[in-house]
Structure formats: C-alpha cells, structure tokens
Amino acid sequence: MKRLVLIGDIVSSKKIASRKELQKKLQSLFKSFNKSSKTIISPFTITLGDEFQAVFSKADNVFKYLWEILHAIYPVKVRFSFGIGEITTSINTVQAIGMDGPAFYNAREGLIELKQGSFLFNIIHDDKEKVQMIKQILFLLSHLSSGWKDKRYKILSLLYDDLSAYQIAEKLKMSDKAVYKNIDAGALLNVISITKLISNEINILLKGRD
Numbered sequence: 685m686k687r688l689v690l691i692g693d694i695v696s697s698k699k700i701a702s703r704k705e706l707q708k709k710l711q712s713l714f715k716s717f718n719k720s721s722k723t724i725i726s727p728f729t730i731t732l733g734d735e736f737q738a739v740f741s742k743a744d745n746v747f748k749y750l751w752e753i754l755h756a757i758y759p760v761k762v763r764f765s766f767g768i769g770e771i772t773t774s775i776n777t778v779q780a781i782g783m784d785g786p787a788f789y790n791a792r793e794g795l796i797e798l799k800q801g802s803f804l805f806n807i808i809h810d811d812k813e814k815v816q817m818i819k820q821i822l823f824l825l826s827h828l829s830s831g832w833k834d835k836r837y838k839i840l841s842l843l844y845d846d847l848s849a850y851q852i853a854e855k856l857k858m859s860d861k862a863v864y865k866n867i868d869a870g871a872l873l874n875v876i877s878i879t880k881l882i883s884n885e886i887n888i889l890l891k892g893r894d
Contacts, residue, residue: 685890686770686889686891687725687741687768687770688767688890689739689766689767689768689771690746690764690766690791691735691737691764691765691788692737692762692765693763693795694734694761695762697733698734703734707730710757713752713756714727714730717752721745723740723741723743723745725739725740726738726739729779731781739771739780741890742883742890743882743884743887745844745883747844747882750764751837754834755834755837758837764805764806765808766791766808767787767791767793767794767808768787768807768808768815768886768889769788769810770785771784771788772786790808791808803822803826803827804829804830805825805826807886818885822882828870828871828875829875835858840870840876843873849867
C-alpha cells in the first residue's frame with residue numbers, strides 16, 4: 685500500500701539565532717497536528733534539528749498543515765517535499781523515524797531538488813510523469829506565496845475550516861476589510877480549490893489506481 689511521506693527542511697537554519705525557540709514552536713504545533721488528525725499514521729517528528737517528517741494515509745488537510753507551519757515560524761521559510769510510494773518497514777506510530785522505502789526515497793529526492801532552486805514545495809512519485817502537473821502547480825504556489833506576510837498564511841489555513849471572512853477577522857482581531865484584502869491579493873480561494881484538487885489526485889495515486 686502506498687503512503688504519503690512529507691519531509692520538511694528549515695531554510696538556512698544554521699543562521700537562525702533562536703533555533704531552540706523555533707523548535708519549541710514546531711513541537712507545540714506538531715503536537716496539535718498529531719492529536720487532531722485521522723490521516724497522520726506516523727506523527728510529525730523533528731529528526732535532524734532542521735528537518736522534520738511525517739507519514740500520511742491520505743492527503744486530506746496536508747496543505748493546511750504547511751500554511752500553519754509557515755505562519756508559526758514566520759519569517760523563516762521551510763522547504764516541503766512529498767514522496768508517494770511504498771514503505772517497506774513497519775510504520776512507526778510513535779515517531780516518524782526508523783522507516784524505509786520508496787516513499788521516503790522519493791520525498792528525499794524532492795527535497796534535494798528544492799535545495800538546488802528557490803521553490804518551497806515539491807512532489808515525487810515512482811513514475812515521475814504521473815505527478816508532473818502537480819509538481820509544476822506546486823512550483824507556482826511556491827512563487828505565489830513567497831512574499832506573503834504571516835497573517836496571510838494564517839488566513840489561508842483558517843479558510844480550510846470553512847470560516848467566513850467575518851469569523852476569521854474576529855479570530856485574528858483584524859478588520860473584515862483587511863481579511864478580504866488578503867483573500868483577494870493572494871487569490872486564496874483559488875489556492876484552496878487548487879490544493880484540494882491536488883489532495884484528491886494524490887489520494888487516487890495512493891490507492892494505486894494510477
């Protein structure tokens with residue numbers, strides 16, 4: 685059975701003065717992800733100090749996690765690489781370590797590609813042609829979101845919960861106008877639609893009907 689592996693890599697982590705504080709923020713965020721998700725089968729785990737990984741049974745809500753991470757540690761950036769494939773070892777349900785297989789190899793290959801350029805999102809499948817369109821869309825999303833402020837990432841993550849602009853404004857203590865401006869300027873409703881379509885396509889690939 686194919687699984688979805690996510691490897692995250694903090695950009696220029698060695699130059700960050702408050703690395704311990706950043707790790708604490710991530711640990712707290714990961715704890716909430718791991719507790720609430722039904723699709724995380726191996727929990728978000730910080731592995732090498734500047735990297736983290738997780739394993740999913742489905743791609744539902746994975747993009748919401750990405751935006752929340754980018755908001756939590758703003759202005760620090762993170763490279764995110766998805767790998768689709770088999771996992772040849774037992775699934776570690778306590779920490780996302782000690783596992784192996786094509787899903788991990790693919791995620792790692794995608795991360796290496798990202799380090800050679802400026803994009804933040806990537807995806808690799810055993811048959812690379814099957815995710816070529818998704819890959820290019822992820823590159824476009826990387827470019828679109830690269831200059832966003834932290835509030836826009838948070839607004840986007842809340843839109844996945846079907847909250848109205850008014851509800852988001854109340855939650856973030858912003859004006860309705862500021863929320864609408866962010867939604868408009870960042871084409872956030874389009875980003876929601878696109879990422880949901882991508883998640884659906886990934887789920888089809890995970891089922892092996894490819």
